Amino acid sequence: MVKFLKLYEKIGIFILIVAASVFLAIVSPNFRNLDTILSIIMQGSYGAIIAFGMTFAITSGGFDLSVEAIMGFTSVIIAMLIPSLGFAGSIIIAILASCFVGFLNGVLITKVGISPLITTLSMQVILRGASLIITNGRQVVISQKSFMSIGASKVFNLIPTPIIYMVVLFAIFYLILNQTSFGRHVAASGSNEQAAKMSGLNVNLIKTVVYILVAFSASIVGVIRTSQTLIGIPTMAPGFTLNVLTIAILGGTSLAGGKGNLTGTLFAGIFISMIYYGLNLLNVQIFYQMLAVGITLLFALFIDGLRMKYLETAKVKGIRV
Amino acid sequence: MDDIKVGLTPKQRAGNLLGSFGLIAILLIIFGFFSLLIPKLYFTWPNLRDMIRFSSYVGIGAIGMTFCIMTRNFDISVGSMLALAGVLGASVALKAGGIFGVIITMAAATLLGVINGLFVTKLKIPAFITTLGMYFIFRALAYIYTNNNPQYIQDRFWIFLGNGSFLRIPLPIYIMALCYVIAYLMLRKASFGRYILAIGTNSRAAALSGINVDNIKILVFTLVGVFVGVSAVLNGSMLGAANPGMMGDGYEFQVITAVVLGGTALAGGSGSLGGTLIAAMVIVFLKTGMSNAQVNSYWQQVATGLVLIVAVSLNKLKFWLIGQTQ
Numbered sequence: 001m002v003k004f005l006k007l008y009e010k011i012g013i014f015i016l017i018v019a020a021s022v023f024l025a026i027v028s029p030n031f032r033n034l035d036t037i038l039s040i041i042m043q044g045s046y047g048a049i050i051a052f053g054m055t056f057a058i059t060s061g062g063f064d065l066s067v068e069a070i071m072g073f074t075s076v077i078i079a080m081l082i083p084s085l086g087f088a089g090s091i092i093i094a095i096l097a098s099c100f101v102g103f104l105n106g107v108l109i110t111k112v113g114i115s116p117l118i119t120t121l122s123m124q125v126i127l128r129g130a131s132l133i134i135t136n137g138r139q140v141v142i143s144q145k146s147f148m149s150i151g152a153s154k155v156f157n158l159i160p161t162p163i164i165y166m167v168v169l170f171a172i173f174y175l176i177l178n179q180t181s182f183g184r185h186v187a188a189s190g191s192n193e194q195a196a197k198m199s200g201l202n203v204n205l206i207k208t209v210v211y212i213l214v215a216f217s218a219s220i221v222g223v224i225r226t227s228q229t230l231i232g233i234p235t236m237a238p239g240f241t242l243n244v245l246t247i248a249i250l251g252g253t254s255l256a257g258g259k260g261n262l263t264g265t266l267f268a269g270i271f272i273s274m275i276y277y278g279l280n281l282l283n284v285q286i287f288y289q290m291l292a293v294g295i296t297l298l299f300a301l302f303i304d305g306l307r308m309k310y311l312e313t314a315k316v317k318g319i320r321v
Numbered sequence: 322m323d324d325i326k327v328g329l330t331p332k333q334r335a336g337n338l339l340g341s342f343g344l345i346a347i348l349l350i351i352f353g354f355f356s357l358l359i360p361k362l363y364f365t366w367p368n369l370r371d372m373i374r375f376s377s378y379v380g381i382g383a384i385g386m387t388f389c390i391m392t393r394n395f396d397i398s399v400g401s402m403l404a405l406a407g408v409l410g411a412s413v414a415l416k417a418g419g420i421f422g423v424i425i426t427m428a429a430a431t432l433l434g435v436i437n438g439l440f441v442t443k444l445k446i447p448a449f450i451t452t453l454g455m456y457f458i459f460r461a462l463a464y465i466y467t468n469n470n471p472q473y474i475q476d477r478f479w480i481f482l483g484n485g486s487f488l489r490i491p492l493p494i495y496i497m498a499l500c501y502v503i504a505y506l507m508l509r510k511a512s513f514g515r516y517i518l519a520i521g522t523n524s525r526a527a528a529l530s531g532i533n534v535d536n537i538k539i540l541v542f543t544l545v546g547v548f549v550g551v552s553a554v555l556n557g558s559m560l561g562a563a564n565p566g567m568m569g570d571g572y573e574f575q576v577i578t579a580v581v582l583g584g585t586a587l588a589g590g591s592g593s594l595g596g597t598l599i600a601a602m603v604i605v606f607l608k609t610g611m612s613n614a615q616v617n618s619y620w621q622q623v624a625t626g627l628v629l630i631v632a633v634s635l636n637k638l639k640f641w642l643i644g645q646t647q
Contacts, residue, residue: 114633115587117395117449121574122626129622137619242453255447287464294457301446301454309445 012303013251013267020274028281038160040273045166046221047240048269051247052173052262053217058253059177059260060210061190062109062116065241067218069127070098072236074222076131079140079232087147095219101127102215106208124241131234140232151227162224166266169217174262186210191258239290246297247272249304272296343635344583344599348606355610362613370491372609373602377493378559380601382552382572383579384504385434385545387597390580391521392538393589394448396437396545399576401459403569406430407553408463411472411563419476426557427550433459434546438539448542456573463565471564474557483558493555497598500551505594517541521589578625579604582632604628 081090177183251264356364406429414422508514582600585592
């Protein structure tokens with residue numbers, strides 16, 4: 001049983017995906033078509049990309065609730081700057097500005113010592129307000145049609161670009177978390193901050209970099225979404241933060257910190273997208289998606305709780321875990 | 322920390338002073354500032370009365386949250402809970418009358434609080450994530466139940482609760498005062514209060530010393546529901562409708578702001594109801610002032626966020642001055 005649970009921790013989400021695929025393939029003929037599958041993966045890529053960053057934040061023992069505001073902030077900056085700077089310049093500035101927001105989050109959390117919850121919740125409200133102020137509450141239409149190629153085109157006329165971004169970012173984040181000393185330091189700060197400090201790690205710096213990474217990933221998705229719609233939207237993706245958290249937790253990253261599972265995050269992003277696709281087949285209204293995400297989150301935590309309980313009892317009984 | 326002893330350093334004195342009077346000073350400064358800026362709109366008895374009346378919306382909901390944060394937990398679902406309880410009650414009121422509507426609103430919110438408590442304690446899911454899930458589930462249920470149609474409240478009794486007066490003082494002020502007195506007695510005069518402080522300080526130690534931690538936590542989440550229910554009744558009454566999308570939108574943020582601004586430590590184990598009450602008034606006084614002075618609503622949003630960060634930093638400063646680590 002312990003072995004099974006260990007295995008489940010690694011590939012549990014993969015089992016869910018296979019089950020969901022079989023189910024969808026049976027009920028929906030459309031699903032047996034490569035374009036549909038790619039579009040589902042693309043829909044999942046937005047949440048997954050930000051969840052890569054969120055996985056880092058949770059691994060370091062915190063989280064970031066400001067990601068949806070960062071998306072809107074990025075979107076607004078691009079829309080305002082694109083007429084004068086062109087799209088390359090505006091994208092770079094938007095991403096840098098978002099990274100600066102992440103830096104502020106990190107400083108407030110580590111130097112001032114405000115909890116991640118209060119810091120990032122306030123940042124969310126402040127940044128939303130700031131984005132609305134910048135555009136005066138309006139949505140800004142982008143006239144440069146060529147900007148669309150970034151998020152709305154297909155490589156080899158087949159694979160949508162967001163999937164490419166997701167795969168590239170996954171590779172980078174995976175290498176950082178699992179192959180570099182920085183990744184190990186992030187995990188160390190998350191599992192026992194005091195011990196990490198004692199052993200000479202600069203925990204404050206590590207955590208600050210983590211919040212910059214989260215903001216970076218959110219900003220990338222902001223760029224993609226803005227390019228697809230060609231509109232700068234200050235209130236972009238309301239409520240998306242919970243989706244991102246759900247994906248990270250569903251993927252098996254422990255909220256207690258210290259253990260991040262990016263592969264799980266990747267698949268969880270796709271799984272959530274499959275749920276949405278399934279609900280669309282049923283032709284239900286949008287609020288049922290909210291309900292589904294909430295229930296999936298609680299279900300994942302319920303399973304996780306059972307697993308932890310079992311492992312603890314096993315430990316007490318003396319079974320090696 | 323309440324008893325000031327002889328022999329404190331000036332720094333510690335400053336810290337204690339900041340803790341006791343900082344918030345009242347902020348309230349007076351805000352009131353004074355806007356009174357001077359826009360005296361005709363702001364410095365009037367009807368305005369002051371209305372501001373205190375509106376404080377009940379955040380103030381009452383924040384009572385349960387104060388308990389919750391004292392035990393080192395969170396409830397992010399309060400805004401959605403308010404909406405779901407509100408639309409349920411309002412739809413019942415249309416068919417069966419206002420008294421039943423009010424009862425259903427209260428009962429629904431209480432039940433939702435119990436559900437949160439059971440999830441947190443029995444399934445051992447961290448409160449933050451449980452209630453984040455519930456935040457979406459409750460709101461979705463409110464949408465689904467009403468099919469996104471606002472439920473109008475026209476019943477005279479229900480409207481009277483939020484808008485009526487007794488001895489020229491609005492009813493919500495009496496209700497808020499009553500809630501605070503009850504909560505104060507629970508916190509300071511009953512064993513329940515000592516238990517929640519013990520759990521917040523060290524939940525393991527509390528369990529070892531024989532406190533039934535799970536039951537107390539369930540009770541705390543239930544109380545969050547009860548007070549949100551009272552808020553939902555008053556909010557629905559003042560607005561004359563329960564709107565599944567707009568009712569309680571952003572409420573969790575306002576309530577947590579009030580509690581944290583009021584000096585309750587996020588680390589659990591300490592806090593004050595008086596602080597929460599004054600903080601709720603600070604939020605309303607500031608918001609009304611900015612609205613009356615015609616500050617753009619987006620700037621208001623930015624200001625609320627900044628106030629929270631500054632307030633929490635001040636709290637850190639207080640602990641640093643006293644020479645304690647939180």
